[in-house]
Amino acid sequence: MRKNKTILLSMGLTLLFSLSNYELKAQNQFADYVNYNKENNLELTPLASFVMRWYGVKYRLGGSTMKGIDCSQFSKKLYWEVYGRKLGENCAAQWKETKRITKDSLMVGDIVFFRSKQSPSGWHCGVYLGRDTFVHAANKDEGVKVSSLLEPRYLNGYKGAGRLD
Numbered sequence: 001m002r003k004n005k006t007i008l009l010s011m012g013l014t015l016l017f018s019l020s021n022y023e024l025k026a027q028n029q030f031a032d033y034v035n036y037n038k039e040n041n042l043e044l045t046p047l048a049s050f051v052m053r054w055y056g057v058k059y060r061l062g063g064s065t066m067k068g069i070d071c072s073q074f075s076k077k078l079y080w081e082v083y084g085r086k087l088g089e090n091c092a093a094q095w096k097e098t099k100r101i102t103k104d105s106l107m108v109g110d111i112v113f114f115r116s117k118q119s120p121s122g123w124h125c126g127v128y129l130g131r132d133t134f135v136h137a138a139n140k141d142e143g144v145k146v147s148s149l150l151e152p153r154y155l156n157g158y159k160g161a162g163r164l165d
Contacts (some may be wrong), residue, residue, distance in 0.1 A: 098162025
């Protein structure tokens with residue numbers, strides 16, 4: 001039974017990430033998927049569990065709790081809880097401590113960075129999930145969500161990606 005659930009989840013994640021070829025507009029795009037997994041207590045990877053636990057949490061500049069979190073604190077918390085690795089306090093620090101990688105060599109867990117006119121620092125970041133998708137604390141209107149690198153705002157604002165050694 002456990003193996004069947006793992007296979008089902010794997011198929012579901014494959015389907016989920018195959019949607020990344022389409023423009024993702026609403027935070028609720030993946031809400032049914034998240035709710036289904038929560039209600040059915042499926043056994044998930046630490047990364048998937050983390051994403052589902054934080055999905056929908058409000059954005060708050062400088063925040064680092066479930067009451068509100070910003071993008072750099074979200075990636076910092078994800079790295080600590082999922083990988084046991086420490087990251088810097090803000091996007092610029094995270095940029096400096098990661099090794100630059102090309103977009104075509106992105107792997108799950110890499111940090112993606114963007115230029116942002118909405119952010120006081122001019123930076124935005126998230127964690128790559130595969131198939132051109134990433135999870136991040138987007139903004140005050142959307143909160144924590146899964147987005148596509150192919151969305152115009154992320155395609156145009158893409159600054160680069162980094163990997164911890």
